[in-house]
Amino acid sequence: MSASQSAPAGDAAERTVAPTSPDSGGADGGPDHRWREAIARVTSGGWAVAVGAVILAVVAGSIMIAVTDPEVQKAAGYFFSRPGDLLSAVGDAVGGAYSALFRGAIYNYNADTFEKAIRPLTQSLTYATPLILAGLGIAIGFRSGMFNIGGQGQMLMSAAAAGWVGFSFDLPAGLHLFVAVAAGVVAGALWAGIAGVLKATTGAHEVIVTIMLNYIAFYLLSYLLATPGLLQAPGSANPKTPPMAGSAVLPRIFGPQYPLHLGFLLALVAVVLVWWLLNRSSLGFRFRMIGENQYAGRVAGVNVSRTIVGSMLVGGALVGAAGATQVLGLITNGFGSDIDAGVGFDAITVALLGSSQPVGVFFASLLFGAFKAGGSAMQAAEGIPIEIVLVVQSLIVLFIAAPPLVRAIFRLPQPDKHSSGRKKPRESKAAAAMAAPTTPTADGAAR
Amino acid sequence: MTALAPAPVAVPDPEAHRQVAVVSRKAPIAFAVVTALFALLLLVAPREGDATFRFATVGDLFTIPDATVPGMGTAWVTVALMAVATVVAFVLASRRRRVPVWLSLLFAFVFLVGFLAWAAAGSASDIPAVRLIGGSVLLSVPIVFGALGGVIGERAGVVNIAIEGQLLAGAFSAAFVGSATGSPWVGLFAAVLSGVLVALVLGVFAITYKVNQVIVGVVLNVLVIGVTSFLYSQVLVPNAEKFNDTERFSRIAIPVLSKIPVIGPALFNQTIVIYLMYLTVPAVWFALMRTRWGLRVRAVGEHPSAADTVGIKVERTRYRALMIAGAIAGVGGGFYTVVSVSSFGKQMTAGAGFIALAAVIFGKWDPIRAALAALLFGFASNLEGALSIVGAPVPSQFMLMLPYVVTILAVAGLVGRSRGPAAAGEPYIKE
Numbered sequence: 040m041s042a043s044q045s046a047p048a049g050d051a052a053e054r055t056v057a058p059t060s061p062d063s064g065g066a067d068g069g070p071d072h073r074w075r076e077a078i079a080r081v082t083s084g085g086w087a088v089a090v091g092a093v094i095l096a097v098v099a100g101s102i103m104i105a106v107t108d109p110e111v112q113k114a115a116g117y118f119f120s121r122p123g124d125l126l127s128a129v130g131d132a133v134g135g136a137y138s139a140l141f142r143g144a145i146y147n148y149n150a151d152t153f154e155k156a157i158r159p160l161t162q163s164l165t166y167a168t169p170l171i172l173a174g175l176g177i178a179i180g181f182r183s184g185m186f187n188i189g190g191q192g193q194m195l196m197s198a199a200a201a202g203w204v205g206f207s208f209d210l211p212a213g214l215h216l217f218v219a220v221a222a223g224v225v226a227g228a229l230w231a232g233i234a235g236v237l238k239a240t241t242g243a244h245e246v247i248v249t250i251m252l253n254y255i256a257f258y259l260l261s262y263l264l265a266t267p268g269l270l271q272a273p274g275s276a277n278p279k280t281p282p283m284a285g286s287a288v289l290p291r292i293f294g295p296q297y298p299l300h301l302g303f304l305l306a307l308v309a310v311v312l313v314w315w316l317l318n319r320s321s322l323g324f325r326f327r328m329i330g331e332n333q334y335a336g337r338v339a340g341v342n343v344s345r346t347i348v349g350s351m352l353v354g355g356a357l358v359g360a361a362g363a364t365q366v367l368g369l370i371t372n373g374f375g376s377d378i379d380a381g382v383g384f385d386a387i388t389v390a391l392l393g394s395s396q397p398v399g400v401f402f403a404s405l406l407f408g409a410f411k412a413g414g415s416a417m418q419a420a421e422g423i424p425i426e427i428v429l430v431v432q433s434l435i436v437l438f439i440a441a442p443p444l445v446r447a448i449f450r451l452p453q454p455d456k457h458s459s460g461r462k463k464p465r466e467s468k469a470a471a472a473m474a475a476p477t478t479p480t481a482d483g484a485a486r
Numbered sequence: 487m488t489a490l491a492p493a494p495v496a497v498p499d500p501e502a503h504r505q506v507a508v509v510s511r512k513a514p515i516a517f518a519v520v521t522a523l524f525a526l527l528l529l530v531a532p533r534e535g536d537a538t539f540r541f542a543t544v545g546d547l548f549t550i551p552d553a554t555v556p557g558m559g560t561a562w563v564t565v566a567l568m569a570v571a572t573v574v575a576f577v578l579a580s581r582r583r584r585v586p587v588w589l590s591l592l593f594a595f596v597f598l599v600g601f602l603a604w605a606a607a608g609s610a611s612d613i614p615a616v617r618l619i620g621g622s623v624l625l626s627v628p629i630v631f632g633a634l635g636g637v638i639g640e641r642a643g644v645v646n647i648a649i650e651g652q653l654l655a656g657a658f659s660a661a662f663v664g665s666a667t668g669s670p671w672v673g674l675f676a677a678v679l680s681g682v683l684v685a686l687v688l689g690v691f692a693i694t695y696k697v698n699q700v701i702v703g704v705v706l707n708v709l710v711i712g713v714t715s716f717l718y719s720q721v722l723v724p725n726a727e728k729f730n731d732t733e734r735f736s737r738i739a740i741p742v743l744s745k746i747p748v749i750g751p752a753l754f755n756q757t758i759v760i761y762l763m764y765l766t767v768p769a770v771w772f773a774l775m776r777t778r779w780g781l782r783v784r785a786v787g788e789h790p791s792a793a794d795t796v797g798i799k800v801e802r803t804r805y806r807a808l809m810i811a812g813a814i815a816g817v818g819g820g821f822y823t824v825v826s827v828s829s830f831g832k833q834m835t836a837g838a839g840f841i842a843l844a845a846v847i848f849g850k851w852d853p854i855r856a857a858l859a860a861l862l863f864g865f866a867s868n869l870e871g872a873l874s875i876v877g878a879p880v881p882s883q884f885m886l887m888l889p890y891v892v893t894i895l896a897v898a899g900l901v902g903r904s905r906g907p908a909a910a911g912e913p914y915i916k917e
Contacts, residue, residue: 103713107720186700243897246647246700247847250840251890251897258890262883387704424719429712433705440702441695 091445092438100431101133104423108132135421143416144409154296159412161299165369167408169194169361171306173386174404175313176227176357178395182317183350184330189234189249190383192256193227193355197362198378199260200226202280203270205287205367215286220305220363227359228352230256235351239344245351253383261376272373282372289368302364309357314397316353326350358386388436407432513585514575517593521568524597528561528604531879535608541615546747557607564600568593602872609876618865618872620752623760624826626864628653628835630763631818632842633849633856634770635681635811640851641774642807643787643909647703648688649815650839651710655680656819658714661830662722664732670824673732674759674817677824681816684710685808693804696913707839715832722830730829735759759817759825766814771853783807787907790914800914818842844893851906863889 105111111132114124142149144163150156173190180187201223208215234252237243263270264278272281289300317323325346328336337343361382366374389407393399414428438445446453537557541550571593575585606613632649639646646652656677664673688706692699722730735757743754774780785793786803794800818838823830841863849856870885 103716107717188704237894237898241898243894244847247844247897248894251844251894254837254840254890255887255894258883258887262881265883266881384704384708388708391701391705424716426712426715426719429708430716433709433712436705437691437702437709440697440705441691444690444695 087449087451088442088445089439091449091451092435095438095445095448096431096434097137099434100427101136103427103430104136105129105132136417136423136427139417139420139423140410140413142413143420144413158297159416161293161297163405163409163412164303165298165300165408166411167404168300168302168306168368169365169380169382170385170389170404170407171401172302172309172361172364173358173382174389174393174400175309175397176231176354176359176361177386177390178393178397178400179313179317179326179350179354179357181390181395182323182330183326183346184333185235185238185347185350185354186246187231187234187249187351187354187358188246188384188387189231189252189355190358190361190386191379191381192249192253192383193230193358194362194365194379194383195253195256195260195376196230197223197227197359198366198374199263199270200359201363202283202366202374202378205283206281206373208287209284210286212286215284216289216367219283219287219367220360223363223366224356224359227362228356231351231355231358232348235348235355238351239347257376264376277375279375280373283367287367288371289364298369300364300368302368305360305364309360310397310401313357317397322349326353358383361386385432388432391436392439513590514572514579517568517572517575520593520597521565521572524561524568524600525565528558528565533557533604533607533879537603537606537609537876538612539602539615540612541748543616543747543751546750547745548747550747552612555603557603560603561600561607564596564603567596568600571596605873605880606876611876613872613876615748616752618868619749620756621868621871622861622865623753623756624864625867626861627760627763627821627825628818628838629842629845629860629863630767630857631821632815632839633845633860634766634853635813635815635818636842636846637849637851637853637856638770638774638783638807638811638814639685640846640910641787641907642783642804642811643790643907643912643914644688644692644804644808645699645703645911646685646688646808646811647700647843648684648706648710648839649842650835650837651703651707652681652684652812652815653819653822653835653839653842654707654714654833655684655710656816657822657834658717658819658830659816660820661732661823662717662729664820664824665729668733670733670735673824674820677820678813678816681812681814681819682809683812685812685815688812689805689808692913693801693808696915699911699913711833714830718830718832726829732824732828734828735825757825759821762817766817767853767857770814774853784907786914787909790909790912794914794916800916804914815839815842841889841893844889844897847906848893848896862892866892 108128111125111128114121114128118125143159145160147156147159150158173194176193177187177190201219204219204222205215208218210218230252231249234243234245234248237248238245260270261278264280265271267273270280271277272279289302291297292299292301292303315323317327325336325341326349328339328341329343329346329350333343336346362379365378365380365382370378385407389403390400392406393401393403410428410432414425417423417427418425443453445451535557536554537560539553539555541552571589575589578585602613632653635652636646636649659680660670660673660677663676664670667673684706688699688702691697691702718730737755737757738761740754740761744750746754772780774783782793782798782803785796785798786800786807790800793803819835822834842860845856845859845863848859848862866888867886869888870882873880873885874882
């Protein structure tokens, strides 16, 4: 698959270099240049690139499914005698996979009642819940120029704290839930805060520190889970906690037959709050300021060190909320050290795909939640390993990050050919967000 | 937690002598802290009995007898020695002189002996010095190769978070191709190719399309995990004996060297890939520091526009450096499936690529130091196994945590500020 990917890339490299100078005159000459311009604007915009990226990723996923399918391989053996067999085998494999994905993610049209048929959708929303919260946390880091890879560690620590409060405290129903979630939020914030403080005081690169904190959190949690008297369930030798107390469990929104829990509403509230924080509050303004240009921020009177720590604390708190919903909503009968379920890393891709905008993160999380729910259904029904979802997801993000490549593959016009001197080509918002976190590296904080 | 402290001592501070007036007191302070913590550990958790160190293996040129020492006594002697070293370091610092490297290394070694004596006191099993060293070398092989790849990439100005992906891709291809052809050599070659392939994708996005290098790296890791796990479940598992059962390289004992006690069997009775590692580390150092190619690579990583001005093709140089780095990292990936074990498993690299990345920074972007840092990480992981054999009262999770804590301390500057190539992470946009 990678081989097929690198071939058009090389082709694209030549094509982006070629159209630099005088051919742009053609666009102005014709009588219908307005139409052309409008079409060009639509086809070169961020949406076209996003759609193109999804198409490319799905095609690549289909190729992988088809090539590794045994029926397809069998039919390929006698391709020249009956080519139709190969095509139908490919169609069966790919169609079966994607229809199973749809049935598992959105609407199971094979179910006998509407209540059962709609259950996959609530499953997708349930999987999307921690992604929204953690994705928002990572996005806040991106907007303030901090690349927080430590979602996993922050989730593990917050799960440990929320879980500990959840099973060992004895409090009235509403209060218990509140305290447990708050414990998770605080733990996530503090764990991310370590990276923020180290970055602000010593200039330690947050990418390295957060990666290392992931491992430390993992082993710390493993230790807590394996030690009687700490997090381990009494009377058990497994590295697993006891189940959460009923008073600390997030209630199901649509009743017990649907998995969707109150955490989803929490995530919705968080989307609004983060939008307000980033776009309407002075704290959020300072975050974005140091994200855009640390030096300008300093000149304008922003305390850069304090803002760095602040953004890590807020981001970590949101990731911590994700960890809390994981143990208090999804897996309430005791958890092990794999409680993060890859959300910490998926949150990075979600934040990238959502171009670090709260609403974008929300929809990207819905997409990834649907992939996750549908992927497990696909694995169960068609025997296609769920990892294909990882491939499609990562390809989507890769392609969205490189709009010129997508445009080159789909022969879309490259934007702003003739005004190249005045301003940088306006790429999709995702690409702009991805370019942002490069600035404040070691040299920025070193002085 | 005492066990977490020793490593910052081991690396000296080469930046210090450049700043003439200010002499770093970090080394003596770190010495003092480690010594105090170790003494505290001995007071809080004393252990009875003797500790045995075993040095001999069958076929040595001459036999070093096992050393049985009283555990606590030895530990207190080492504390005294460490205290002396600390005083020396303070005296040197007050005279505005650097703490020499050998003193740090000696301090670390003495501490290690004392710690092992304490840990093994009263245990029925002895501490096998040969296994301790040999195991460390084996565990560090992929980290060393990955770190070398990382050093070359970063020196050329491309941050490579995808080392993990390169290792994993290498492990997968070596298993798949090595099993299909029945030759570990072909498998290793396939590993090299797949490392290059991942590097090529990284290059296309990071160099040509100027996407943030960290993002490309992170996403590439996910992509490689997805592709290899998918193919593993779909192709390797159903045909395990055909596609996932490699013939491994066999050990080659180097005639005289392998007979040297302790280090002989540990270092010179290994497979070809390990000998390749011994050659690659100095080769990469020489290539980067002493050849025209290396000068260009470093120029492109430090100041690409200056390099461009004197006629160096920035993008082409970066691409080439990245390919070479990918090839080296690929060898490290191949190690998993044609040397270490004979089959591939999902995500079998288990974060070694990230440790390699840490080794790059810990080693301050120098091939030899990075390789030494990788060895240190390998040693720390191996120590955990050795300590669990003698039944040491340190939870294994804390030993496993050690390399990461050390890295954070290193990055946070306790062992001197680590500064990377100036243009690492920056795409070069020609004006």
